[in-house]
Amino acid sequence: MNTPIVVIVGRPNVGKSTLYNRLVGKKGAIVDDRSGVTRDRNYCETEWAGKKFTVIDTGGYVPKSDDVFEKAIREQVEIAVAEADAILFMVDVRTGINPMDKEITNMLRSANKNYYLLVNKVDSEKYEAAASEFYSFGVDKIYDISALGGRKIGDLLDDVTSDFTEVIEEEFDPRLKIAIIGRPNVGKSSLTNALLGHKRSIVTDIPGTTRDSIDSILKYYGEEIVLVDTAGLRKKKRVQESIEFYSSIRTLKAIGDCDVAVVMLDAKYGLEKQDQKIIDEVVRWRKGLIIAVNKWDLIEKDTKTAASFEKRITEKLGAVNYAEIIFISALTKQRIYKLIDVCKNVADERKKKISTNQLNSDLLSEIKNNPPPATPSGKEVRIKYITQVGEHYPIFAFFCNYPKFVADNYKRFLENIIRKYYGFKGVPMTLSFREK
Numbered sequence: 229m230n231t232p233i234v235v236i237v238g239r240p241n242v243g244k245s246t247l248y249n250r251l252v253g254k255k256g257a258i259v260d261d262r263s264g265v266t267r268d269r270n271y272c273e274t275e276w277a278g279k280k281f282t283v284i285d286t287g288g289y290v291p292k293s294d295d296v297f298e299k300a301i302r303e304q305v306e307i308a309v310a311e312a313d314a315i316l317f318m319v320d321v322r323t324g325i326n327p328m329d330k331e332i333t334n335m336l337r338s339a340n341k342n343y344y345l346l347v348n349k350v351d352s353e354k355y356e357a358a359a360s361e362f363y364s365f366g367v368d369k370i371y372d373i374s375a376l377g378g379r380k381i382g383d384l385l386d387d388v389t390s391d392f393t394e395v396i397e398e399e400f401d402p403r404l405k406i407a408i409i410g411r412p413n414v415g416k417s418s419l420t421n422a423l424l425g426h427k428r429s430i431v432t433d434i435p436g437t438t439r440d441s442i443d444s445i446l447k448y449y450g451e452e453i454v455l456v457d458t459a460g461l462r463k464k465k466r467v468q469e470s471i472e473f474y475s476s477i478r479t480l481k482a483i484g485d486c487d488v489a490v491v492m493l494d495a496k497y498g499l500e501k502q503d504q505k506i507i508d509e510v511v512r513w514r515k516g517l518i519i520a521v522n523k524w525d526l527i528e529k530d531t532k533t534a535a536s537f538e539k540r541i542t543e544k545l546g547a548v549n550y551a552e553i554i555f556i557s558a559l560t561k562q563r564i565y566k567l568i569d570v571c572k573n574v575a576d577e578r579k580k581k582i583s584t585n586q587l588n589s590d591l592l593s594e595i596k597n598n599p600p601p602a603t604p605s606g607k608e609v610r611i612k613y614i615t616q617v618g619e620h621y622p623i624f625a626f627f628c629n630y631p632k633f634v635a636d637n638y639k640r641f642l643e644n645i646i647r648k649y650y651g652f653k654g655v656p657m658t659l660s661f662r663e664k
Contacts, residue, residue, distance in 0.1 A: 237315060483510055489510040587615065591645060
């Protein structure tokens with residue numbers, strides 16, 4: 229089931245990011261009084277009354293501007309509107325009707341999209357009457373809200389989500405789910421097609437299919453493996469940045485749906501900043517992580533090339549140095565089936581359980597030899613007991629006297645000790661510290 233997409237649009241500085249932060253329940257967007265602060269789009273999955281949806285905070289829409297950033301933002305707003313299930317169009321009661329607001333209204337009408345008109349910054353009674361002037365936009369209802377104070381946000385969300393489906397826990401699917409993700413043009417489709425042995429039909433003229441995921445089933449030695457689709461945007465649009473924006477939303481969805489994520493790199497470029505963002509997302513979701521360096525057939529090599537390349541990637545990965553790294557060529561099919569074996573191994577590692585006796589036997593002696601730093605007031609931090617919890621990925625609970633004062637670098641030390649003893653290659657883990 230696809231998660232509905234709710235897009236917040238409006239001219240700069242009407243409070244879009246403030247509303248976004250309220251809806252997703254965390255400070256996800258930069259809020260500033262200066263116009264044009266939200267240049268990168270923010271998006272996050274959230275929930276209201278048991279209904280999940282993705283909220284997108286777009287940059288301020290400035291019609292007909294020649295400014296390079298504003299043109300890019302305009303493209304992204306237009307593509308967001310094209311893909312949205314619900315549009316929240318924000319205006320500012322304090323500044324009244326602005327010519328830009330009217331242009332945005334015309335843009336939404338020409339896109340033939342229904343929208344909710346949110347008159348923001350109505351945080352006292354004196355502004356309620358002023359909000360009514362926005363009925364001149366020809367809407368049946370306005371929502372006089374305060375994104376900052378939370379006024380009438382619940383009523384708005386009741387209406388916005390009224391047609392959304394409630395989240396029903398799906399039956400557990402035991403098949404391994406692999407998402408092949410990465411920047412545009414690294415060879416994701418080529419790898420998928422090489423594994424499946426045929427080209428999938430992903431181009432369609434039917435409206436509304438652009439967001440549908442086409443998962444594929446790979447039969448591997450009698451086992452069914454699901455390749456979670458992350459195909460790029462299936463519409464031609466003018467601005468590459470907009471296409472990347474929507475492919476990144478699909479990437480986020482695919483990471484959520486998979487057990488193991490294969491992050492593809494281009495051998496020519498190595499690990500770039502955008503790749504690191506994707507890897508961070510995989511780690512945040514605690515999914516199995518494999519880095520597949522594609523187009524390896526095009527690199528001139530000697531006996532040390534792979535080792536030095538892997539060393540450079542591992543150094544850049546920093547704390548994520550546990551990722552599995554494999555060199556492949558989707559074009560020549562070099563090591564693509566070994567990649568599936570590595571995915572299966574990482575999935576097994578992710579499910580691995582270490583007994584409480586084993587953990588305490590192995591780790592407490594290491595902790596005794598390298599105790600945690602004392603609290604700021606000089607009190608000794610003592611870890612007394614360790615156990616593994618968590619069903620879907622490894623979580624290790626450490627019971628101690630001052631859990632708040634376990635330093636980050638010591639947590640890193642503990643994670644390295646766990647990996648030294650038990651492996652967990654390619655598997656992000658969580659360390660939880662609780663009072664005993």
